[in-house]
Amino acid sequence: MKKRHFDAVPIVDELLTLDADWRSKKGEMESVAADMNKISKEIGLLFREGKQEEANAAKAKTGELKEKEAILKAEVDELEGKITQLMYQLPNLPNELVKAGKSEEDNEIIAEAGTRRVYDFEPLPHWELTEKFDLINFELGVKLTGAGFPVYKGKGAKLQRALIAYFLDEAEKAGYEEHIPPHVVNEASGFGTGQLPDKEGQMYHITEDDLYLIPTAEVPLTNIFRDVILPDENFSIKLTGYTPCFRREAGSYGKDVRGLNRLHQFDKVEIVRIEHPDNSAAALEEMMQHVKGLLEGLGLEYRILRLCGGDTGFAAAMTYDFEVYSTAQEKWLEVSSVSRFDTFQSTRLRLRFKNADKKTQLCHTLNGSALALPRIVAAILENYQTADGIEIPEVLHKYTGFDKIS
RNA sequence: GGAGAAAUGGCAGAGUGGUCGAAUGCACUGGUCUUGAAAACCAGCGUACCGAGAGGUACCGGGGGUUCGAAUCCCUCUUUCUCCGCCA
Missing domain, CATH: 1.10.287.40 (Serine-tRNA synthetase, tRNA binding domain)
Incomplete structure (x- = not known):
């Protein structure tokens, strides 16, 4: 602690x-x-x-x-x-690998991969590219809803859909079963995964019906297993799902929220695992490999951080963040967060299994983004820009139907 | 949105104030029998909490109430089904 x-x-x-x-x-x-x-x-x-x-x-x-x-x-x-x-009020106990620390400055960089893009022209940040090629309209979103709710258009929308399809297909190949859960959940679900009461203010709350817009697919996907007792100890449950995610993110400001860097509504493909405690560490490792595979498939430079104690979320025992490098913004953008929760969520979910002695025992839960779209889109636009357009990573061609935006 | 019916153990399904944590059947587990299996027969078979243990407490969709006593009566909420309306 x-x-x-x-x-x-x-x-x-x-x-x-x-x-x-x-x-x-x-x-x-x-x-x-x-x-x-x-x-x-x-x-x-x-x-x-x-x-x-x-x-x-x-x-x-x-x-x-x-x-x-x-x-x-x-x-x-x-x-x-x-x-x-x-x-x-008690947060999860950090894993032994987690170092003490106050904030993101104390996070450990445990891996870096990929090569830095060099330009022979002045690269544009993604918010200029989206405007130049009419891919995403932020002002229109303001008109319809408010800041942080962009409208994706034409090839911008198509790219979005292509990424979702790519991520889901890869997750399926890795053995995750696809789900389309509700995008709105009740209070019990919010408590189950630990968003409530800790992050009450982060979620959009529909007071009239006492429902919450999901901040991540983790909430509905994991809560599928609320009040479940698995019949034996031979299980390894792997779920995936694409959903929009809604976050109020009160109190953020400045250049960090420019363009796609931070939104109130964004798309994400999530992977969730329910595991035997003995398999928790291996599952986390597998999830990391999966996310690495996605980033390598997209050809993006990335690094992996193990979050320090102070930066690790309330519910998590250990979290790895994946960041891609934005050459135009000259900064790292968080695109995935893979965490193990040990029994923190399963306690709240009452998610258990019958062990060899026929006793009920708490499962372990894990989840990770694979991946969150907006910053990936930002990184692709920026890193794949040419003097006269934007190339599309090879793996997406079959989904987009085009290989270049110009 | 309106009218009606219902919610009981893994499933099906009895039970309308006391000996009901709950009949019975199926499923499941162990045993007998069998070369093996099936069938038959016998036995067992919910969860959580407190307690060293003996044992105790709570739970019949959720919450509240009436009563010495509630699965059973009353109120309320939720969910499901049927019919009507509306609707992508």
């Missing part, structure tokens, strides 16, 4: 106190309940035997017990509520 710069000690101390209190109160309550049940049964017997007077005498005794039980129950409920509240 220290790695996160999160002081868990006061919360844990309070939890321990509350828990001890809860145990004793609960024991007391249950013994009162047991007495009540016993008396009720006796009354039933007396009535059947026609002993009205004795039964009524027994009834008289219950009043006090009943009252006592009600008081104890209220106390137990209150303690349970407090305990749950506190537990929700």
Whole structure:
């Protein structure tokens, strides 16, 4: 927890106190309940035997017990509520590989690949390219909705669709089963994957129906397995799905949000895995290889970061970020985030399996973007630009039907 | 949106105030029998929590209520089905 710069000690101390209190109160309550049940049964017997007077005498005794039980129950409920509240405030325990650190400056770069594009002309940033070739209209999005909701047009739209198809096909080849989930979820789903209550303000909330627009397909895909007990320990569940993602992202500003760098609505193909705890590390590795494969397929220069404690999300035990280099903006853009959650989500989801001893045990969950579109589009436009147009990476040709934008 | 019906264990399906955590069938697990299998027969077979254990508590869609006692009665929400309306 220290790695996160999160002081868990006061919360844990309070939890321990509350828990001890809860145990004793609960024991007391249950013994009162047991007495009540016993008396009720006796009354039933007396009535059947026609002993009205004795039964009524027994009834008289219950009043006090009943009252006592009600008081104890209220106390137990209150303690349970407090305990749950506190537990929700505790982030996941970072994996041993995760280094301590405060912010993104402390993240470790663990791999770099690809070659830097050099230009014999002055490269344009993607927001100028999209305008020049009429691929994405940001102003139109403002008119229809607001900032951060661009309108993709013509070859821009086609490129978008091609990338989605490419990512989904690759995911399918890697054994992930495609799903098209709802784009709106209920509160229970938000809690299941840990967006609630931690990221309450990040999601669009439809108050009238108490539903949330999904910030990622992770939420509906993983919640498919909420309240599920897998029958045995021989499982490895791999899901994928394309969805739009909606994020309020309050408080961001400046050049970081220019163009496609940060949007309120964007497209993403997500991969999700439900794994046996012993297989969690291997699954994470496989997912990394998968994402690498996509980036190499697209011919983009990228690097992989292992996030430090402070930058790792609340729910994750370990996260690897993939960034592609934008030559025109001269900066790294995050295009994927692959995380293992260990039992953090499965605890909230009540997602378990029956182990060899027939005991229920919590599964591990993992997920990753494979990939998030807008910044990939930005990188492709910028890195594949020529003096008079934009080339399309080879792997996309069969999806776009064209190999050049001009 | 309007009218009606329903929600019980993995599934099917009894149960309308007390001995019901819940009949029965199927499925499943173990055993007998068999060279093996099937069939038949016998036994077992929900989940969570508290407790060292004995045991206890809670759960019959969710929440609340009536009662000494609720699967059963009342209120409410959700979901499903049927009919009507509307609709891509």
